[in-house]
Amino acid sequence: MTEKKITSGPAVLVEEYRGHTVENVHMGHICGVGANGKIQYAVGDTDYLTYLRSSGKPVQALPAIKAGVEEAFGLAENEVAVMAGSHRAEPMHVQALTSLMAKTGIAEEQLICLPTYPLAVSARDALIAKGEPPRRIYHNCSGKHLGMISYCKHRGHAMESYADPDGPLQREIVDTLAMLAEMPADEVVLGTDGCGCPVFAIPLFRLATVYLKLAVPALVEDQATRSAIEKLTAIMNRQYSLVSGTNLICSTLLMDDNIVAKGGAKGVYCFGLRRERLGFALKVLDGSEEEWPLIVASILEQIGYDRQETIDRLRRLAPAVIRNDNNVAVGENRPVFQLLTPE
Template identity: 55%
Template sequence: MKYAALVEEVRGGIVENIHFGMICGVDDQYKTFYQVGDDEHYTYFRSASKPIQALPVFLTDIIGKYGLTEEEAALFTASHRGETYHIKALESMLRKLPVKEEELYCPPSYPLNIQPREEMIRKGIQKRKLYHNCSAKHMGFITVCREWGYPVEGYWKEDHPLQKQIIDILSNLSGVPISAIHIGIDGCGAPVFAIPLKRMSEVYLKLACPDLIQDPQLQLAVNKMTAIMNNQFNMIASHQFICSSLLEDRNIVAKGGAQGVYCFGLKNERVGFALKVLNGSEEVWPNIVASILEQISYSNHETIKRLRSLRPSVIRNDAGMEVGSIHEKFQSERLASK
């Protein structure tokens, strides 16, 4: 496994942390044009797979049939962070969809964001399955099962018809044979998939450029899904979080996953990227993605500015004093202009 230093954190003139990893960018000919480290490294998508796992919903008329708003529909692809606007939409989805909260396989949880989590704890509000960041994904799973006549029992198991369909969709988008897709169990209990980093880049290339998808129904579903992700960017994560900051740019389709995995595609440039931070850090995603966009001369400087504001290059202590700095250390081993 070949990897490189991606981000270095310095405090008082001494290197305190180094975040190692690998990055791959592919063009619309499926050629690697941007590479740091091993682009064939098998990597779990984690929650970066949520748009793929949501596609069965968008292959149906579930959104129209049950009168879901765009805000609600966006949550099928989301790792929601439990803000008030997320909970309001999730509660509404429970009322509209043929799903009961106790049917969700994901465990009871508190919100990911600190403020709503601490507020609930102060008020004595108990954990709920609805507050789990994967709850809407599971609502989508169950609704699709009822729509297509699949059994709801065991919908999260690898051999369930729904999960087999999702793996088939992933194989279609990535070009990886089903037999070569590694399957594990994600934090919410559903299957999670590992494929080579380059193939992950190709998936997000196709999410950004659906014309590359051969199946016309799948192409239509991707168009519908990504439009909603861009329209309702704060529903995908939350304000002041990288996924929402990137999706605010209508040229970008993006989603992160646990343990340092991040994927995004650029529509006009017709490229897809996937990266893995080997220590699992999510904090350095904005630094890495901003640097990639700068290195490929991305034209929307406002997007880069938003990313830089999420994770400035200056490290400050709790009193606001400048105590260190953050530096991106990587350059592509092969960089063609895009």
């Protein structure tokens, strides 16, 4: 039997079949890091330079939590949760964002993300049917922006410069990310995200390390950061619907109090397991998100995760069977990767 080896190039993660023929393949990379800081599971290239996109939002929210924004403005848990979330502007999200602005005294016009309609189709259609205009708080990153402005207001920094890469907030975010990733801050690659804020790229195994620390804050030496992580991630679990939206993978995984999870645009997904002391990061190279539940469910199955209800919820989000517009089964999605353990 040929020995399985970990490849340095991308691997096939999911195959889509129409009938018995492969119609599409989704390539990518997966990395799982253990509490000893070593790679425990790998598929493809664990050094792949990966932009965090919105998977970085929990890290971007940590300076505000450390600074005491929650206490200073009397914020409720739902208002804190949207700071770390990619909301879909459902009514529950809009309510939390509106009350967050009211408590902090931040005007919607201070957000640099431009007006848009909600990502949630039902919310979008309801607004359009009423002739309502787009708004900045409907942008899925608006909670992150409000959290950043809240930090600047509380600290006495210039609020209009909250997204400046050279400003005090963004420098603190980079330092926090670098500390959690166990890498020098000057090696964090900076870009600009879709919402206008800085976005960061680090090797995939470093990103898995970040989510290990988010799930197991006892591994974080800095006490203030450790306490902020404990507070924020507990809120993410309790307020899981505010972090994402109805019937989406982040909310589904966060229902499990053993998991800290957050995805980002262009195919990046991350999660950490508290009891198992593992952090995972994956990248679907074509930028697709549809395959996330299948991939994460397969990872959990392969490592012997013992909460079957979580895996079942993921399977319901992304059924293996592909149905056409007539609700006829015409194919299937198959996760085909095998997690390998480096020697």
